[in-house]
Amino acid sequence: MxxxxxxxxxxxxxxxxxxxxxxxxxxxxxxxxxxxxxxxxxxxxxxxxxxxxxxxxxxxxxxxxxxxxxxxxxxxxNIEEIILNKLKKNNQKYPVSKSKGTKKKYTDFNIE
Missing domain, CATH: 1.10.287.1080 (MazG-like)
Known part of the structure; x- marks a missing residue:
């Protein structure tokens, strides 16, 4: 990079x-x-x-x-750092157990 x-x-x-x-x-x-x-x-x-x-x-x-x-x-x-940080945030918003195979937005997961 x-x-x-x-x-x-x-x-x-x-x-x-x-x-x-x-x-x-x-x-x-x-x-x-x-x-x-x-x-x-x-x-x-x-x-x-x-x-x-x-x-x-x-x-x-x-x-x-x-x-x-x-x-x-x-x-x-640092481009690499900000992308990796964003992926961590996205991983929390879109856990595999809730998001795999769906196009739902994280707000529709009813995560508690």
Missing amino acids: DKLKKAVNDFRDERDWRQFHNEKDLAISISLEASELLELFQWNTSEETIKNNLNHVEDELADVLIYSIMLASNLEL
Whole structure:
């Protein structure tokens, strides 16, 4: 992950773009790029989009990830650590015994 973070930051720094990448604008950019990814699936099945637009899906997903890496870098967050922490929280909200094979939200599990 460090190598990837360095590559993203080097690309940005070589162009002196860090000055434009404040946290608010990076969060907005993540949302915009996620919308572009979503648009590829609009009016298609998942299978159709993957068959006909996989390269575009890769590009838009990469944009979401790049902006996410930049935001984490700006905030000095350890990406691996925050993902693992979130998975721990999700594991508590979605125990296997209650969530396996279902799409129910954790609030519908009636966990006491």
